[in-house]
Amino acid sequence: MVDAYLKADGEILKTLRRFLGNLLRKGIVDYLLVPQEISHSRTLTQTLVKDPAHLENANPFSPVMPINSAAIVSSLTSDKPKKKLGVVLKPCEIRALVELIKLGQASLDNLVIIGTDCLGTFEVEDYARYIDDMEHTKEKMGERFLIECRQSIVHSDTDYPIPLRPACRICQTITPPLAHIILSQFGSDDGVIIRLENNLAEKLNLEIRESPNHEKQVAQILNRHTALREKVFTEVREKMETVNDFADVLATCTRCYACQSACPICYCRICFFRTETFEPESERYFRWAEKEDALRMPTEILLYHLTRLNHISASCVGCGMCESACSRHLPLTTIFTTVAHDVQKDLQYQPGMSLEDEIPISAFKEPER
Amino acid sequence: MPSQLKKTTEFEPKIVAFLCNWCAYGGADLAGTSRLHYPPNIRAIRIMCSGSVDPAYVLKALLDGADGVLIAGCHLGNCHYHNGNYRAKHRIEILKTILQKVGIDKDRVWLRWIDASEGTLFRDTVYQMVCEIRSKGPNPLRESWKMWQNTIGGWTPQALRLSTGELK
Numbered sequence: 001m002v003d004a005y006l007k008a009d010g011e012i013l014k015t016l017r018r019f020l021g022n023l024l025r026k027g028i029v030d031y032l033l034v035p036q037e038i039s040h041s042r043t044l045t046q047t048l049v050k051d052p053a054h055l056e057n058a059n060p061f062s063p064v065m066p067i068n069s070a071a072i073v074s075s076l077t078s079d080k081p082k083k084k085l086g087v088v089l090k091p092c093e094i095r096a097l098v099e100l101i102k103l104g105q106a107s108l109d110n111l112v113i114i115g116t117d118c119l120g121t122f123e124v125e126d127y128a129r130y131i132d133d134m135e136h137t138k139e140k141m142g143e144r145f146l147i148e149c150r151q152s153i154v155h156s157d158t159d160y161p162i163p164l165r166p167a168c169r170i171c172q173t174i175t176p177p178l179a180h181i182i183l184s185q186f187g188s189d190d191g192v193i194i195r196l197e198n199n200l201a202e203k204l205n206l207e208i209r210e211s212p213n214h215e216k217q218v219a220q221i222l223n224r225h226t227a228l229r230e231k232v233f234t235e236v237r238e239k240m241e242t243v244n245d246f247a248d249v250l251a252t253c254t255r256c257y258a259c260q261s262a263c264p265i266c267y268c269r270i271c272f273f274r275t276e277t278f279e280p281e282s283e284r285y286f287r288w289a290e291k292e293d294a295l296r297m298p299t300e301i302l303l304y305h306l307t308r309l310n311h312i313s314a315s316c317v318g319c320g321m322c323e324s325a326c327s328r329h330l331p332l333t334t335i336f337t338t339v340a341h342d343v344q345k346d347l348q349y350q351p352g353m354s355l356e357d358e359i360p361i362s363a364f365k366e367p368e369r
Numbered sequence: 370m371p372s373q374l375k376k377t378t379e380f381e382p383k384i385v386a387f388l389c390n391w392c393a394y395g396g397a398d399l400a401g402t403s404r405l406h407y408p409p410n411i412r413a414i415r416i417m418c419s420g421s422v423d424p425a426y427v428l429k430a431l432l433d434g435a436d437g438v439l440i441a442g443c444h445l446g447n448c449h450y451h452n453g454n455y456r457a458k459h460r461i462e463i464l465k466t467i468l469q470k471v472g473i474d475k476d477r478v479w480l481r482w483i484d485a486s487e488g489t490l491f492r493d494t495v496y497q498m499v500c501e502i503r504s505k506g507p508n509p510l511r512e513s514w515k516m517w518q519n520t521i522g523g524w525t526p527q528a529l530r531l532s533t534g535e536l537k
Contacts, residue, residue, distance in 0.1 A: 228529075243473050251522040252523050292512070292514055306432075310460070334525075362453040
């Protein structure tokens with residue numbers, strides 16, 4: 001891998017759009033999955049683009065993440081299509097994708113992963129409100145927002161204009177763990193550093209240049225994230241003494257399954273919480289109510305969350321989609337990352353960081369005896 | 370042994386036991402045919418492999434008030450399906466870590482390897498488990514409605530509260 005430098009002529013996003021267009025034009029990819037601004041820049045959505053002319057609203061550094069795109073890549077690659085597909089993904093999306101590949105739910109064949117450095121993402125509603133409140137011209141808001149964020153985060157160490165999603169504030173993977181092409185946010189003010197294979201750089205006529213500031217800026221941001229994460233971990237550990245404390249957190253849950261639908265790792269086609277097992281005949285409810293005097297309805301709130309913790313925690317990448325999706329704003333990211341951190345430490349496994357490490361539960365090593 | 374098995378008025382634990390068809394269930398069978406006495410506190414459920422026990426079943430038993438859950442399968446390396454018991458081992462390890470994190474007593478869940486020829490080991494395991502669970506007392510999760518009634522409702526961590534709390 002080499003570092004190439006892409007100087008922004010005027011606008012960073014415009015330059016990036018041209019770069020992405022070239023990937024399509026030069027046949028490096030046939031299709032491109034990339035976030036694009038919609039609703040007058042108030043929000044962004046992933047798009048699957050064939051024609052490079054339709055990248056006019058693309059923003060690979062999307063400040064919102066309405067869905068963890070690993071799930072989209074899974075639906076695009078699980079039947080192993082014979083098409084070269086380029087996918088623009090954030091680090092946590094790449095990590096979730098790696099887990100899905102290991103679980104047999106996605107395929108790396110013919111896939112070109114274009115990873116981006118991540119400054120963090122905002123709740124969809126917060127970002128839309130921010131754009132609505134923006135003064136002056138309503139044009140190029142994505143570009144203005146990006147420059148503003150880069151300035152405030154990378155240099156002045158101040159906070160963002162609006163709060164980041166909790167998962168992003170404690171995120172430990174702000175650069176892609178693996179990718180074919182990396183679009184970097186750090187180490188350059190007037191352009192973008194692109195990390196890619198040498199022959200690809202030649203094909204795209206990119207100027208090769210060292211980027212000495214990249215690592216330093218990344219370390220700075222990670223330090224801040226780690227400090228906050230430790231604080232959160234300590235708080236959760238102090239809080240969770242008895243199961244009643246766990247129930248406190250989930251008191252307002254209605255088992256709406258939003259967290260499960262949003263989770264990229266929860267890949268079962270039919271979750272068994274949505275099967276007849278959890279819709280028993282009425283007689284059973286009456287019997288339970290009789291046994292316990294009173295029965296919380298809907299039932300099995302604790303069972304649902306504890307089961308999800310069991311199924312997910314080895315592979316949880318901490319993308320926080322569960323919390324963003326939660327209609328009750330339960331602190332699910334906090335719970336999942338804290339619990340998953342301990343589980344992963346026990347298993348000596350870091351999900352999504354490499355394709356070689358097997359998921360411990362499916363790995364079978366005889367010497368364990 | 371029989372004197373220790375006398376019915377007492379003290380708390381009698383209910384234990385749900387998931388027994389693998391090929392080993393532990395055979396062990397229980399052997400204990401029976403060998404006329405070995407053991408406490409009647411276990412409710413045996415025959416399963417095809419310890420690897421087929423999803424943590425959800427163990428959790429369901431605990432949350433519905435079982436005082437203990439025993440999962441017993443073939444010794445490591447002896448699985449009828451090659452590696453099912455390794456999967457069980459990982460799953461239960463993860464389950465126990467999580468139970469501990471959320472404040473549920475992880476020692477109410479036992480994972481043991483019992484061969485079809487080990488009737489006495491089955492007897493001893495059940496005996497030991499009943500003794501230990503009995504000394505722990507009843508499972509506090511039995512009274513779940515009381516627990517919900519007394520929750521404070523909507524706890525969020527202070528460290529993250531400032532910015533997210535204000536906007537929502």
